[in-house]
Amino acid sequence: MNAALGRDRSLPTREGLKRAFLDHLLYTQNKSLAIASRNDLYQALAHTIRDCMLRTWFDTASSYKAKxxxxxxxxxxxxxxxxYLGNNVLNLGLMDEVKAAIAELGLDFDDLANQEExxxxxxxxxxxxxxxxxxxxxxxxxxxxxxxxxxxxxxxxxxxxxxxxxxxxxxxxxxxxxxxxxxxxxxxxxxxxxxxxxxxxxxxxxxxxxxxxxxxxxxxxxxxxxxxxxxxxxxxxxxxxxxxxxxxxxxxxxxxxxxxxxxxxxxxxxxxxxxxxxxxxxxxxxxxxxxxxxxxxxxxxxxxxxxxxxxxxxxxxxxxxxxxxxxxxxxxxxxxxxxxxxxxxxxxxxxxxxxxxxxxxxxxxxxxxxxxxxxxxxxxxxxxxxxxxxxxxxxxxxxxxxxxxxxxxxxxxxxxxxxxxxxxxxxxxxxxxxxxxxxxxxxxxxxxxxxxxxxxxxxxxxxxxxxxVTNGVTPRRWIALSNPRQTSLVSRAIGNDWIKDFSRIKELEPFADDAGFAADWQAIKRDNKIELAGQLLQRTGIRVDPDSMFDVQVKRIHEYKRQHLAVLHIVALYHRLKSDPNLDVVPRTFIFGGKAAPGYHRAKLIIKLITSVGDVVNNDPAVRDRLKVVFLPNFSVTRGQRIYPAADLSEQISLAGKEASGTGNMKFAMNGALTIGTMDGANVEIREEVGADQFFLFGLTAEEVYALRARGYSPSDYYRNNAELHAVLDLIRSGFFSRGDANLFAPLIDELMHTDPYMLLVDYQSYVDCQGEVDRTYRDTQDWTRRSILNAARSGKFSSDRSIRDYAERVWKVGPAPVSS
Ligand code: H2P
Missing domain, CATH: 3.40.50.2000 (Glycogen Phosphorylase B;)
Structure with a gap:
């Protein structure tokens, strides 16, 4: 342990932190403040924080051993x-002190934290x-x-x-x-x-x-x-x-x-x-x-x-x-x-x-x-x-x-x-x-x-x-760390025990009807969106309007997760706007992120489809910026921390019976995004918890999927009988989004029309109608905000603390063994 941090486990003072940081800069990185690179500064800070954890770590190990x-x-x-850096500082309870100490040295904590690979x-x-x-x-x-x-x-x-x-x-x-x-x-x-x-x-x-x-x-x-x-x-x-x-x-x-x-x-x-x-x-x-x-x-x-x-x-x-x-x-x-x-x-x-x-x-x-x-x-x-x-x-x-x-x-x-x-x-x-x-x-x-x-x-x-054991996610990283604005607003309203005991987030419910709180909630969402918009511009060159609805789908790219169903909806909207330029639509920014396995060609083609549709839609003056499509590259934990807090709408649109649980759906819900989704995985439980008004439901159930498959499913019927769907598929197939290359998306569209293993064509109309319902709801800002607060307030079940308690009780038969200080 670094001497500057004291020898007991009591938390260091601001002065102690500054001294330890400068010591590490000198003795670990061998640099002075004047010539240190940003990485040196990050490393020095990381070592300083690590030092603060070591004694607890040793005590924990000896306590387990002894007991x-x-x-x-x-x-x-x-x-x-x-x-690790932000999360460790948060869990130590040192966020304010560390930020202040770093600021007093003329540096910015977030700037250093961003250095971490x-x-x-x-x-x-x-x-x-x-x-x-x-x-x-x-x-x-x-x-x-x-x-x-x-x-x-x-x-x-x-x-x-x-x-x-x-x-x-x-x-x-x-x-x-x-x-x-x-x-x-x-x-x-x-x-x-x-x-x-x-x-x-x-x-x-x-x-x-x-x-x-x-x-x-x-x-x-x-x-x-x-x-x-x-x-x-x-x-x-x-x-x-x-x-x-x-x-x-x-x-x-x-x-x-x-x-x-x-x-x-x-x-x-x-x-x-x-x-x-x-x-x-x-x-x-x-x-x-x-x-x-x-x-x-x-x-x-x-x-x-x-x-x-x-x-x-x-x-x-x-x-x-x-x-x-x-x-x-x-x-x-x-x-x-x-x-x-x-x-x-x-x-x-x-x-x-x-x-x-x-x-x-x-x-x-x-x-x-x-x-x-x-x-x-x-x-x-x-x-x-x-x-x-x-x-x-x-x-x-x-x-x-x-x-x-x-x-x-x-x-x-x-x-x-x-x-x-x-x-x-x-x-x-x-x-x-x-x-x-x-x-x-x-x-x-x-x-x-x-x-x-x-x-x-x-x-x-x-x-x-x-x-x-239903999955869960940690509210520490996914709210307290990612969404500090929402965190302080919530803590001002109900105290901060919810971070430790997330079931207490339900105490937020009454605030859904508090006009002042709702106004703050909405302002925070807007600030988070402005911040994400800045990142999107920097990383993709695409400028988006923070006052548009942020409609987000981030997850691995896979056919069963149906990113391409969202694309069909975008193309339908685009087609409507082209046919009626004065159509009154809710401006939307569609944000996608996720990786395709390098050998999974169909998934890579879905990425190409998203970016190609984006190229056309984003640059068509007739759209007048009412629709934007952005693919944010290299989706990761770091990027997720910026995205979830800025989302209005969470897309959880896998074919029912395919997604085991999903966990992104939980992160969105906690951060106040409403869900559009199928009765799949943990969506079912999210809807049950947050209430049907907070969840835009569409599509077949798993039962119906089984039944339809047993009866024999013929996608071409859906293509023939639905004029808009017909037009959408034809438009993509024609090469309109691929500079006239009619071959590029043919494998994708032909598959949808002939076998459609994930039944996009069946769920298409229900999805598009449901998106219409989303639009109508979004137009009433107050109502949307109320639902957003309720949604977050009722997401208590989806803490990974609850999952771990379930495992401890039902599977492992273990209990807590607190380490005495
Ligand atoms: C998988 C499942 C998800 C599930 C997650 C964690 C494999 O994750 O598909 O439904 O929530 O495990 O149990 P993913 O698709 O994101 O790789």
Whole structure:
């Protein structure tokens, strides 16, 4: 700890902060104020803030150790943390003091905070959920550790060139990461490839040994995760792969200089880069290695902690509750079995008991193509011992099934851990279900559909394992940090306890009818919009009117999320304006953001469609600036923090039954945006909570989608029978938005007209009508503002603190273990 910050945990004074900052500038960055770059200043500030957290971090670790607290281990291949500085200052309760101290040095806090390279170690909702959960676990003082991968390059940096997405590597570590501490002393060794052999141990027992083809080292990098204004700082532990031997002397001595370091290079490739979602099969082997790598590192680490505490490994499940964030870490089930049986000589039955009681599995998707499975051949090549273990688990499991469902052969093949319908695959979701004591979906509807559809056979086996935990997001980052104006207004009205206990946001309800409060609320929204408009201009060159309605859709680009349905609406409006230039429309700014997986061509074409329609609409004088379409490149946590507070309308328009939950929908709602959406994912619960008046509902329900598909769906009927839709599709198809190139959008439009797997054409009219209702409501500013306040006031359920309490109670059976000061 920096001496200037004092030796106890009491918070530093402004003078102390200034001194610590200048010390770090000098001793850590080796610069004076006069010659420091902005990055130097950021680094010095980051180190100063980190120092303020260290003592809490150490005290938390010793308290857990002393009390033998049962720990939650959250295993996730992705942690989309977003920038740390602001969040840490907020959670320390030091925002005002730090801002003042920095200002007194003639600097601007926000300016320095903007220097931070955000660790983009996730694709979207799944990774961001892990980050919200880690914040809530610490804030609720629940002993927990997040385990993941320290990718050298996170999700690609997206630029838009000529309307197309272009991917650039994300060099987030280029200036170093002040928030992590490397712990080489806790490195572990990871085996890969090779073969297995049997032997008889000293006691005459028959055993199996894994003889790997190669080994790599896993090195942990720890970041403190401070809870909001509590004495708890948990740990996020991310693993980096390194060569066990960095330099091969025999090779070097033979004169092969490159060869001497090649092992180092290939080993380090393992944690080089985060895989984008929806990628094709290429590079799959490395991804399996990545998953196994971080899972094995983490399990070995937990066993080390367990043994250090003097607890027997047969009580592993009493010490740790492991949550599998999707199937990416599901190999953990086989790995824990291997560690217990092969390395700790525990008998199979006991090891299996321990394993099953340790794991719980969260499913995040209903899309069948997104359920992970590994070609058996590849699996065997990388993890030969695990395949044997999986066979054994499967044999025992299928016996259980046989007894329960006598003679039901098709059930056996449906449930098997191995898919044998064609080329053979290992089914990771099945491994996760069999090896876990609890299985959950991430919203009520999603959990129901899991039981009915994707995991129906497992539900029939073990109904008691299934539960639902609706997602949530942290109000600290997504309101207090992102929307300081709304935060102070709310706190002036109801005090600031809502930041810690978000259920109390409901106390805001009466203020919906308070004219003064409403006027302030509206003014704040406008200020936030002005700020975002500035960013949009700077990043895209497009000038937008802050008095227009900000209609926003930000999320991964995917056909099921239906960004192109929003485009059909824009084109319809444009078409109406062209036919009747004096039409009275509500001026709107359509804002899109999100990344398409580099190999997902259709998604990239959707981006091109958005930007192409934008080019025409934004530059057509006949529109007279009443419609603007902006695609903000490189949507990220940082960008999200500017966008959610500035939105009027939140677009949540996936086909019902496809979006597991959604979490952006919650961030918008908390920041006062009304939702237009389908009965999908957590939308259903949002509507239930905020009330139907605050939610513009359209489209088929999941039931209706099933029924229509069963009857046989013919999109061309909708095309033929709806004149406006007909015109809209024709206009896009004709090349009007693509400088006459009629081929460009043909694949997209032809698909809509022929198969339309996400039923845009069915929901089109209902969506456009609903948007008409949005317009009518928006025209009455007072009414809109009232709804906006009510909406935010009733969003209490969607705090990730509530989600974590649900997990703690229903799944992990853990409670808070406050760290005394
Ligand atoms: C996914 C689901 C979302 C869900 C999120 C977190 C995979 O996120 O699709 O519906 O809210 O996990 O559970 P995303 O699509 O944003 O990558």
């Amino acid at each position: 033998h607290s049962r720990m939650v281990a959250y295993l996730s291949a992705e942690f989309l943390m977003g920038p 955000e660790p983009g170690l996730g694709n979207g909702g799944l990774g961001r959920l892990a980050a919200c959960f880690i914040d809530s676990l610490a804030s609720l003082e629940i002993p927990a550790i997040g385990y993941g991968i320290r990718y050298e390059y996170g999700i690609f940096y997206q630029t838009i060139i000529d309307g197309w997405q272009v991917e650039n590597t994300d060099k987030w570590l280029r200036y170093g990461n002040p928030w992590e501490i490397q712990h080489a002393e806790w490195s572990v060794e990871i085996k890969l490839g090779g073969r297995t052999e049997t032997y008889t141990d000293d006691a005459g027992k028959f055993r199996v040994r894994w003889v790997p083809e190669k080994t790599v080292a896993g090195v942990p990098f720890d970041s403190p995760i401070l809870g909001y204004r509590v004495n708890t700082a948990n740990t996020l532990r991310l693993w980096r792969a390194e060569a066990t031997e960095a330099f091969d002397f025999p090779t070097f001595n033979r004169g092969d200089y490159l060869g001497a370091v090649s092992k180092k290079v290939t080993s380090e490739n393992l944690t080089k880069v985060l895989y984008p979602n929806d990628e094709s099969d290429q590079g799959k082997e490395l991804r399996l290695e990545q998953q196994y790598f971080f899972v094995s590192c983490s399990l070995q680490d937990m066993l080390r902690i367990q043994i250090n505490r003097g607890q027997p490994v047969t009580e592993f499940h009493l010490a740790f509750a492991i949550q599998l964030n999707d199937t990416h870490p599901a190999i953990g089930v086989a790995e824990l079995m291997r560690l217990l049986v092969d390395e700790h000589q525990i008998v199979w039955e006991q090891a299996w008991d321990v394993t099953r009681q340790t794991f719980a599995y969260t499913n995040h998707t209903l899309l069948p193509e997104a359920l992970e499975r590994w070609p058996l051949k590849l699996f065997e090549r990388v993890l030969p011992r695990h395949l044997e273990i999986i066979y054994e688990i499967n044999a025992r499991f299928l016996n259980e099934v046989r007894i329960r469902f006598l003679g039901d052969e098709s059930r056996l093949s449906r449930l098997s851990l191995i898919d044998e319908s064609g080329e053979r695959y290992v089914r990771m979701a099945h491994l996760a279900c069999v090896g876990s004591s609890a299985i959950n979906g991430v919203a009520e509807l999603h959990s129901e559909l899991l039981k009915r559809d994707v995991l129906a056979d497992f539900y029939a086996m073990w109904p008691e394992k299934f539960t639902n």
